[in-house]
Amino acid sequence: MTMADKYLMGAAAGELDRMLFQGEMFRPEAERLLDRCGPGPGGRAVDVGCGPLGILDMLSDRVGPGGEVVGLDVQPEMLDFARVLVAERKLDNVRLVEGDAAATTEEKGRFDFVHTRLVLMNVPHSGAVLAAMVALARPGGTVAVQDVDWVTRVCDPPHPAWTDLVDLVAELWRRSGMDVHLGRRLPRLLREAGLTDIGVDAGIRVFQHDHPYQTLLVDRAELCRDALVDGGLTSHAALDRLTGELREHLARPGTVVVHPVLFQAWGRVPGGPGTDPAPGS
Numbered sequence: 001m002t003m004a005d006k007y008l009m010g011a012a013a014g015e016l017d018r019m020l021f022q023g024e025m026f027r028p029e030a031e032r033l034l035d036r037c038g039p040g041p042g043g044r045a046v047d048v049g050c051g052p053l054g055i056l057d058m059l060s061d062r063v064g065p066g067g068e069v070v071g072l073d074v075q076p077e078m079l080d081f082a083r084v085l086v087a088e089r090k091l092d093n094v095r096l097v098e099g100d101a102a103a104t105t106e107e108k109g110r111f112d113f114v115h116t117r118l119v120l121m122n123v124p125h126s127g128a129v130l131a132a133m134v135a136l137a138r139p140g141g142t143v144a145v146q147d148v149d150w151v152t153r154v155c156d157p158p159h160p161a162w163t164d165l166v167d168l169v170a171e172l173w174r175r176s177g178m179d180v181h182l183g184r185r186l187p188r189l190l191r192e193a194g195l196t197d198i199g200v201d202a203g204i205r206v207f208q209h210d211h212p213y214q215t216l217l218v219d220r221a222e223l224c225r226d227a228l229v230d231g232g233l234t235s236h237a238a239l240d241r242l243t244g245e246l247r248e249h250l251a252r253p254g255t256v257v258v259h260p261v262l263f264q265a266w267g268r269v270p271g272g273p274g275t276d277p278a279p280g281s
């Protein structure tokens with residue numbers, strides 16, 4: 001499997017649980033996005049890089065029994081997990097498909113709503129994935145993307161180990177062809193991909209010592225330990241020191257962590273019934 005096919009964080013059991021936890025945390029944002037531009041009853045929707053659930057349950061609920069939802073993911077382990085949840089929750093209108101979104105064989109121009117969350121920032125071929133998403137949507141259909149931007153990634157009181165670790169992981173992402181500041185560029189990317197009626201919003205979360213995401217940065221850095229060390233960005237000993245110091249700092253009741261801001265951007269594929277200007281107008 002190449003880097004382009006594989007999600008850098010893998011699909012270990014802990015990572016699947018984390019994604020489900022994160023999905024619940026961002027449920028209000030997703031519902032707000034769907035209220036704005038999501039599919040209606042009978043609609044067809046895709047969740048690209050759905051992971052163990054993504055927003056499949058919300059889409060299933062919105063399109064109802066007469067609609068169709070496709071969950072697409074490149075990692076079979078994610079889909080195995082998703083299959084269990086889809087069955088447990090009786091999401092009968094959901095179909096799961098394995099494959100790289102950039103090379104999907106799903107029929108083009110067929111979907112009312114094509115969505116992805118927290119995928120584009122984690123793939124080096126984000127432009128190809130976005131182009132494939134636009135191709136899946138029908139004329140008049142909507143493409144919606146949710147992804148983070150690390151501009152807000154700070155802790156207070158400040159700590160040098162925090163800054164060093166943010167820089168290390170961001171550099172690993174950069175060298176892997178990915179961008180931790182993708183969020184702010186989403187509206188522009190949608191416009192450049194040919195979409196119109198672009199909308200944008202963002203949501204932010206702040207944590208304290210008792211929240212599981214207080215230590216997300218350290219947890220992620222440890223998950224990427226081999227890539228960081230093998231890439232010559234740090235040594236095991238230096239990483240141990242940074243993560244140790246930072247864990248102590250984050251465990252203090254007074255320490256506050258600001259999460260990367262979650263951008264949401266959406267746009268419409270030109271054309272579609274009743275949307276084109278009348279000839280000669």
Ligand SMILES: C[S@@+](CC[C@H](N)C(=O)[O-])C[C@H]1O[C@@H](n2cnc3c(N)ncnc32)[C@H](O)[C@@H]1O
Binds near residue numbers: 022023049052116129
């Ligand atoms: C951070 S998880 C997000 C999961 C889900 N969208 C959510 O918000 O809960 C990223 C997911 O994207 C999937 N992924 C990565 N590259 C992909 C690609 N090229 N095509 C399809 N899925 C991909 C990964 O397997 C993983 O399940």
